[in-house]
Amino acid sequence: xxxxxxxxxxxxxxxxxxxxxxxxxxxxxxxxxxxxxxxxxxxxxxxxxxxxxxxxxxxxxxxxxxxxxxxxxxxxxxxxxxxxxxxxxxxxxxxxxxxxxxxxxxxxxxxxxxxxxxxxxxxxxxxxxxxxxxxxxxxxxxxxxxxxxxxxxxxxxxxxxxxxxxxxxxxxxxxxxxxxxxxxxxxxxxxxxxxxxxxxxxxxxxxxxxxxxxxxxxxxxxxxxxxxxxxxxxxxxxxxxxxxxxxxxxxxxxxxxxxxxxxxxxxxxxxxxxxxxxxxxxxxxxxxxxxxxxxxxxxxxxxxxxxxxxxxxxxxxxxxxxxxxxxxxxxxxxxxxxxxxxxxxxxxxxxxxxxxx
Amino acid sequence: xxxxxxxxxxxxxxxxxxxxxxxxxxxxxxxxxxxxxxxxxxxxxxxxxxxxxxxxxxxxxxxxxxxxxxxxxxxxxxxxxxxxxxxxxxxxxxxxxxxxxxxxxxxxxxxxxxxxxxxxxxxxxxxxxxxxx
Amino acid sequence: xxxxxxxxxxxxxxxxxxxxxxxxxxxxxxxxxxxxxxxxxxxxxxxxxxxxxxxxxxxxxxxxxxxxxxxxxxxxxxxxxxxxxxxxxxxxxxxxxxxxxxxxxxxxxxxxxxxxxxxxxxxxxxxxxxxxxxxxxxxxxxxxxxxxxxxxxxxxxxxxxxxxxxxxxxxxxxxxxxxxxxxxxxxxxxxxxxxxxxxxxxxxxxxxxxxxxxxxxxxxxxxxxxxxxxxxxxxxxxxxxxxxxxxxxxxxxxxxxxxxxxxxxxxxxxxxxxxxxxxxxxxxxxxxxxxxxxxxxxxxxxxxxxxxxxxxxxxxxxxxxxxxxxxxxxxxxxxxxxxxxxxxxxxxxxxxxxxxxxxxxxxxxxxxxxxxxxxxxxxxxxxx
Ligand SMILES: [Zn+2]
Numbered sequence: 001x002x003x004x005x006x007x008x009x010x011x012x013x014x015x016x017x018x019x020x021x022x023x024x025x026x027x028x029x030x031x032x033x034x035x036x037x038x039x040x041x042x043x044x045x046x047x048x049x050x051x052x053x054x055x056x057x058x059x060x061x062x063x064x065x066x067x068x069x070x071x072x073x074x075x076x077x078x079x080x081x082x083x084x085x086x087x088x089x090x091x092x093x094x095x096x097x098x099x100x101x102x103x104x105x106x107x108x109x110x111x112x113x114x115x116x117x118x119x120x121x122x123x124x125x126x127x128x129x130x131x132x133x134x135x136x137x138x139x140x141x142x143x144x145x146x147x148x149x150x151x152x153x154x155x156x157x158x159x160x161x162x163x164x165x166x167x168x169x170x171x172x173x174x175x176x177x178x179x180x181x182x183x184x185x186x187x188x189x190x191x192x193x194x195x196x197x198x199x200x201x202x203x204x205x206x207x208x209x210x211x212x213x214x215x216x217x218x219x220x221x222x223x224x225x226x227x228x229x230x231x232x233x234x235x236x237x238x239x240x241x242x243x244x245x246x247x248x249x250x251x252x253x254x255x256x257x258x259x260x261x262x263x264x265x266x267x268x269x270x271x272x273x274x275x276x277x278x279x280x281x282x283x284x285x286x287x288x289x290x291x292x293x294x295x296x297x298x299x300x301x302x303x304x305x306x307x308x309x310x311x312x313x314x315x316x317x318x319x320x321x322x323x324x325x326x327x328x329x330x331x332x333x334x335x336x337x338x339x340x341x342x343x344x345x346x347x348x349x350x351x352x353x354x355x356x357x
Numbered sequence: 358x359x360x361x362x363x364x365x366x367x368x369x370x371x372x373x374x375x376x377x378x379x380x381x382x383x384x385x386x387x388x389x390x391x392x393x394x395x396x397x398x399x400x401x402x403x404x405x406x407x408x409x410x411x412x413x414x415x416x417x418x419x420x421x422x423x424x425x426x427x428x429x430x431x432x433x434x435x436x437x438x439x440x441x442x443x444x445x446x447x448x449x450x451x452x453x454x455x456x457x458x459x460x461x462x463x464x465x466x467x468x469x470x471x472x473x474x475x476x477x478x479x480x481x482x483x484x485x486x487x488x489x490x
Numbered sequence: 491x492x493x494x495x496x497x498x499x500x501x502x503x504x505x506x507x508x509x510x511x512x513x514x515x516x517x518x519x520x521x522x523x524x525x526x527x528x529x530x531x532x533x534x535x536x537x538x539x540x541x542x543x544x545x546x547x548x549x550x551x552x553x554x555x556x557x558x559x560x561x562x563x564x565x566x567x568x569x570x571x572x573x574x575x576x577x578x579x580x581x582x583x584x585x586x587x588x589x590x591x592x593x594x595x596x597x598x599x600x601x602x603x604x605x606x607x608x609x610x611x612x613x614x615x616x617x618x619x620x621x622x623x624x625x626x627x628x629x630x631x632x633x634x635x636x637x638x639x640x641x642x643x644x645x646x647x648x649x650x651x652x653x654x655x656x657x658x659x660x661x662x663x664x665x666x667x668x669x670x671x672x673x674x675x676x677x678x679x680x681x682x683x684x685x686x687x688x689x690x691x692x693x694x695x696x697x698x699x700x701x702x703x704x705x706x707x708x709x710x711x712x713x714x715x716x717x718x719x720x721x722x723x724x725x726x727x728x729x730x731x732x733x734x735x736x737x738x739x740x741x742x743x744x745x746x747x748x749x750x751x752x753x754x755x756x757x758x759x760x761x762x763x764x765x766x767x768x769x770x771x772x773x774x775x776x777x778x779x780x781x782x783x784x785x786x787x788x789x790x791x792x793x794x795x796x797x798x799x800x801x802x803x804x805x806x807x808x809x810x811x812x813x814x815x816x817x818x819x820x821x822x823x824x825x826x827x828x829x830x831x832x833x834x835x836x837x838x839x840x841x842x843x844x845x846x847x848x849x850x851x852x853x854x855x856x857x858x859x860x861x862x863x864x865x866x867x868x869x870x871x872x873x874x
Contacts, residue, residue, distance in 0.1 A: 020452045053429050054451055054469040058482065062468045090480055099482060103374045103468050328490075336490050338454070347429070355429075369622045388738075390623055416644070416742065418636035419689040420628060424616050425609050427628040435629050437637055437737055445737035449627050455689075460644055471626050483626070 002229040003127065003184045005134030009170055010177025010317065012074065012140065015067020016166040016286035017060050018273055018333035021050040025159055027342045032154050039159050044247020048162035048274025050340060051148045053348040056090045058099040060165035060279075061146040065104050068142070068167040070327040071178070076104045079169065080138025081111040083128050085121025085278045087196070087203075088148045089114055100144065111138070118194060119243055120304025121145065122166070122278040127184055127310060129170040141170045147277035152202035153351060160246055162274030166282030178289065178320040179298070181312055185226035187218055188308030195306065205305075211249070214307050219243065219253050222309035223301045230313055234258040238296035241267030241284035243303035245275045259299075266291055272334060285314075287330040292316045366472075366481045373483030374468060376408040378444065387444050410466035411489070412440035419455045426472065434458055438486050452487040463489040494587045495714035495721035496871070498527025498707030499833045504671040504821030507701040512546050512602040513558035515703045520559040520598060523705035528717055530707065533592040535566040538579035538599035539825035542568075544614040545603050555600065571729075572618045572860030573774060575599065576828020577867030580706065581727045587708045599829030600703040611699050618861050620735040632696055634736060634862045635775035636688040641742055642777055643690070646792030650690050654681040655798040656776045657694055657818045663805060664815025668844060669830075671700045671821030695776045702823030704830040711874070722836040725853070726761070726870035728754030732863050745778075745863035748785035752857070755868040756787075759853075763787030766870075767851035768810050768838050770831035772859040773817050782857055783811070786868070806848065813838060813845055831856035832869050839873040 024047040029036040040046060051060065061084050069076060084096040097112030115121040115128075122145015129141030146165030151157030173180050193214035196203035206214075219242055227233065234240070240259045242250040247270050254264045267284030269276075276283055281302040288298055293316060300312040346352055371377040372390050379391030383400035389408060394401050417436035420427070427433070434450040436458070450458060451469055464486035471483040500522030507515055516537075524532070535556050542551045552566040569579040576599035583597035603611055615631045624634070642648060658678055664670035676694065684694035714721035730750035733739050739746075756762055763786060771786070773779025780794040788809060789797050797803060803811040814820040814834040817827060835854035837845045856869045 052452060052469075054449075054471075054485065056470060056480070058480075059467070059469050102370060103482070105375055332490070350429070366622065366626070373622075373626075390735075416637045416641035418633045418640065418691070419686075420630060420633050421689070422612070422630065422632075422685075422687040423628060424613050424625070424630055430628065433628060435627055435633055435637070437641075437742060447624050447627055447629065447735070447737045460640070481626070485627075 002226065003186070005130050007134045007136070008173035008180055009130045009134050010173040010180045011168050012171045012176050012178065013068040013070070013072025013169040013323070014167065014178065014286050014289050015064050015071060015327050016164070016283050016330050016333065017063040017067065018049050018164045018283070018330070019051045019055055019060070020336050020338050021052060021340045022047040022337050023050050023340055023342070023345050028159055031342050042248070043160060044271050045160055045274055046271050048160060049164055049276065050345055050348070051163035055148065055163070057086045057088050057146045057148050058090050058096045060148065060163060061096060061100045061144045061167065062103045064144055064146060064165040064167035065100055065142060067327040068169050069104055071323040072169040074140060074169070076106040079106045079110060079140045079142050081129060081132050082106060082142040083113055083115055083125030083144065085115040085125045085145045086147050087116055087118055087121065087277055088150060117308065118304035118306050119245070119277045119280060120302040120308060120310055122282045123300070123302040123310040123312070126168060126170070126181070126312065127186070130181060130184065133170050133172055139171060143168050143170065145278040145282035147279050149275060149277040150202050153346065155202070157203065157205065160275040162276045164273060164276035164279040164283050166279055166286045168282070176319055177317055178323055179314050179316045181314050183226065183230060183313045185222050185229065185311040186308060187222040187225065189218070191307035193305045193307055210305065214305060215243070215245070215249055215303050216253055216256070218307050218309040219301050219303050220256060222311040223257050223299065226311040226313060232313065236297055237263060237299045239266060239288045239292065240264050240299040241281055241288060242301050244268060244270035244280050244284065247271050269330070283330065289320065290324065290329045290331065292320060294318045294320060363479055373471065376410065376466060376484055378406050378408050379403045380406040387442065389444055389446060408444055408446070409441040412438045412464060414450070414458065414460055414462045414464060415439045415445065416460060417450065417458050436486070438464055449485045450487065451485040465489050491588045492590055493711035494584050494708055494724045495711045496706050496724065496836045497709055497714045497718050497721055498523040499836050500526060500705040501669045501830065501833055502703050503669045504700045504702035504823055506604040508604055512542065512548070512551070512600060513555060515602060515701060516555045516598060516600045517559045519703035519705040520596065523596070523707050527707035530594040530709065530717070532561050532564060532594050532596045534564055534586055535561065535596040535598065536579040536582040536586070537566065537568050538575035538828055539568050539601060540570055540572055540575050541601070541614050541617070541824070544617070545601065545605055555598070561596070570825070571865045573824050574828055574858035574860040574865045574867050575825040576830070577858030577869065578729060580828060580832055580869055581729055581867055583708050584724050584727050587710055593709050593713060595708045596705060597708060597829060598703065598705040599826030601823040601825045602701045603699045603823065604701050608699065623735050630688060631861070632691050632775060633688040635777055636691040637736065638742055638862055639690055639777040642781070645743065648792065648795045650682050651678050652795035652799060653776050653780060654678045654695065655795060656773055656779045657681050659798065659804060660773065660812050660816035660818035663813050664819030667815050667820055670815040670819055671698055672815070672819040691775060697774045697817035697822035700821040700823050702821060702826045702830065704826045704833050706829060706833055720840045721874060722839050723872045723874050724869060725872040726755035726757070726759030727867070728752060728758070729865070729867045731865045734864055736862050743781065745781050745785045747863050747866040748782055748857060748859060751866040751868040752786050755870045759870040759872065761853060761870065765853055766809065766855045768813065768835065768847065768854040770814055770834055770856045771811055771816070772827070772857050773812070774822055774859065776818070778859055779816065782859065786855065786857060810847060813847065828856070828858040828867065831858065832871065835871045839871055
């Protein structure tokens, strides 16, 4: 069912973060005796962003939130809720949201909660904030998608599982907003295509089963239903961003839905940073907002295994021009790049047996 | 047993996360970590102030033999950073190539894991600095 | 205030004494000092020790050590000011005698570090820094020294190899000290090419880990003169503290604690820096030794390395420094080091065969330091 807030809601600030380190596909395939070209072609991933040894979902979320705050230009004490969507929380029990809220100076009069829904927990935070700000329960809400994604050594996921984060501060629609979130649509079913059991370090997945009945079915359903409810067609949108576990899936789903390569290119970050899970769609949207113009319409569709999709209809507003340059942009983080080797990667991720934890 | 005294570091969160310092209302001197009596003028009138998050490296070292629990990060840089208001803080320099560090290099504050008390313990976060980019 | 004399000196060789307990090591130094002082009845004791809690799993060591030294039931107090603990213990003993409270006082220092592996020792030594603002950032003690050294090199345009000259001098002098831990000579090249610990500091810029105990017997000068022909007067003492955190000082290279401690000691002794004929300085890291020479007024700021180079501080130079081998080569059993230094100066002023100089000096200085200028003591001894 379409979710339309009674009071219009907008984004007052946005910001992303991508770690500096990159692990090229070749550095992984060489270790496991696999063909790099096949992965690069099959996944359309050249390299993935890797968190440094002192980074985790909390630190990534904090920098993304600090960037969003720089653009929002608000007193952090006025933020009434923070949601951190992630599947790689630093603690199994102990919230990440409190760490973020404390770091940005938003505590103590604030709601903090962590969300988990595989790769779509970040967009769920947007929906939570839409409800809270639209109803007037809070003035500003902070929604973050961040992950330091895990892939078991040797598994196909290891080629894509990456790190990054993006944050959005929402308020009721005003001149301070850079974009209005006109409507959202969620579509979920019980489809176990990818999971990680409690207390296990790495996720499992159903290989081809993650495709048609999972990723494609949910994204297509959410996108079509939202567009139908709003009487919109693909050509109405300047940009679209779909969840990007690899390069091929979002391109294929865009084609199926009737979107062009030009519409999705600015938000398609996966070839150079990999799949940042809960951060994938939020980072794609951040990259689009970094270059969007007032009046541009954007379709956003996330996907989380398990399974579900959240779709959003966003219209860019005038304030974007004056806020764009107030913090580092996605392209700045893409440019700040240091290549690492596999040995460094497994040491930092603490995968070496006997390594002090 | 945990090495970390949790309340001891929890208490420092305003300083470690947000660089909260104290400023003497009588002579204007800024203290980090905060003090409540001024070494300069002996006043006890203080207000809270946030330190600037940018500065330059005054001096630095590359730690190659680390205290236990910091081995994961070796080699890592530790520096004295002179902030824009002249206050100095000691910090790791993260996301840097140690061999390219120089005295005078501009750096900015970020929040990172400072100390990880084993796989069962708490994670303590706090500021580090990185080269401005 | 009464004049105070040193009438007994006892040293153990600094080494990895795997076969000796902290009790046994301490007793050895005390017995030697008592014999040297013709076995007076000791009335109270002050013992410098930094970290028996961590190295030896033992608190209350002041009672333990005195009991096992055969000194029953006397007041005994452990003194801890980090690495300068030995110097502070000596000042406490001095105060006790000078005030007239006690006549015969034992000042001891002991550290037994070889119970732990080097990484553990590293962590224990790190406890001397500001935990929430330095140690938590992964700073090591040699890292702190490296921060100071790089800034010193940058500001005064001094090269690493010139700073290394102090370590080379220490090693050369230690060859003749039977109590020294590292009795061999080294080249400057071997110092700067040694294993890097915290750039620009290599292993060879640092004092080694070791065990040692040292003891002194103090008494009023009038009594001393009746007991011995060569009493050594503690002519001046001074101590000063500074911020625990390096960054809380206006200038990292301003080791004010040394300067203030020295000013007090010089004033009490009625002398100036130029009157010092021989000195034991606290070079836990070579750079701290250079800074000490400057803060003590024995060298101008930024010029200590140049003076080392021209031989001013060599054994046959104008002002011999670290005849013992210094912390680098005599060794640095932390809480004992300050007591070693004063004991060695006392032996030099006595013209003792083991610390023989071409002409026996009359006035000598010993200086301790904790951390990167956190606390310092200065003791001035005079032959009477
Ligand atoms: Zn003041």
